[in-house]
Amino acid sequence: MSERISLSIENGVADVRLVRMDKMNALDDAMFEALIETGERLATEKGIRAVVLSGEGRAFCAGLDMGNFGKMAAPKDGAKKEEGGMLGRLERRTHGIVNRPQHAVWVWRQLPVPVIAAVHGVAYGGGFQVMLGADMRYIAPDTKLSIMEIKWGLVPDMAGTQIMRHLVREDIVRELTYTGRVFTGEEAGRIGFATRVTATPREDALATAREIAGKSPDAIRASKRLLNAAVVAEPAAGLLMESVEQDKLIGSRNQIESVMSNLEKRAANYAD
Template identity: 60%
Template sequence: MRDRIAVTIEDGVADIRLDRPDKMNALDHAMFDALIEAAALVRDTTGVRAAVLSGEGRAFCAGLDFGSFAAMQSGGDRSLSDLVTRTHGIANRPQYAAWCWRELPIPVICAVHGVAYGGGLQVALGADLRFATADAKLSIMEIKWGLVPDVAGTQLLRHLCRDDVVRDLTYTGRVVTGAEGLALGLVTRIEADPRAAALAAARDVAAKNPAAIRAAKRLLNAATVVGPAEGLMMESVEQQAILGSPNQVEAIAANMEKRAPRFVD
């Protein structure tokens, strides 16, 4: 992850920070790689039960670093041009920088301040929840540059906002505030300090039965793509596996005894 992203893990919570403040955490090749590497690190670290994604400096992420890509292409690097090749499962590399948070088995909360433009907003949309300041500025900005949203945005937006709202934001590229984003479905909560609130919420999630939390994320991810019959069966299978398990028994005992639970990953 080099000089792009910093990750610290404490008490079951991964604190992931985009760390390119001089460029407002803009997305270049190295940032795409770092986002994917950070998700893999969290996925492979035992005991992590929730994650917070935020940006250092004045903004969460200003979107694509066009200057960086232009310099690379003028030097003969055309790697950005091949978007059709699937490099990460169902996605290409830029798409997976957003989609990896949806695939991560634990809940991810994104804290948004300043701006989240273009690909930066789409990375935030990959998280389970988004906490933002009321005055944060959000935009699906690709149309400004004559492009379509392609950092998994079309697949993430359609489950968050009404169809006409998605089209409005995509066709116009208009900038909305965090407060308007809450009304539209882009934002989960308005917070004066989104990162602090996200860390507090992540610690709360990390204190729950990790097996149930992971099962819930699998079910909720699947609910957007499977039919009712398959979804109901998945719900029953997940619940049957949890019922009577050591962590579920511990959840009951902790509640009855009015103490903090001691779960095992």
């Protein structure tokens, strides 16, 4: 993991950085594995209350490493070549509802705590989709972004189609997917991909993460469960889930601490 991603944890905030700087943090097999390994570790790490995901050097992530394109043409793991492509490779679900490349994105969405992507330089193709896996995206105004798969005769297949449709108007998603055109962080803010457009995305993301880390971890985790479920739940199921989560929180240790710390005008002391 250290060859592709660095991880430091301080006061409940996990600072995750892609560190393949010589390749603009492009996605090779080792980077995919590092993203999955780091996400899965943080899912079970005690004391984690928020995560910031960023890229070291000139870019957030330049997308799929060009060296990986050659591997697409050859059968893998006994797959049989058929008319129109490969059978039994990407279709196989290896991590619940997703395959391995999708898991490199979906693992951040499924993390029980909020994740903020701090994006600068470029976020192309797979790198753009990794960014989408976060709860929030802080993007520098001059960042270059692209749903670039069409350039290589491909489709976005790292969970991008399932996340984009909840962030941006459908016709805009279609235009960007069909053309693969490069757009800026400024435009990302206007159309909805950027939560915040800022010249200092990592610094601002860390500040927000620290703010989140100061809130009740029980309520934050329950909020993420509710918001994740709201994407797919029918209203009746979503409304019931709100009530179930609230019943768990009312009168709990951390909920009482939230009330008392506010009434006593002091910093809260939450239990993990």
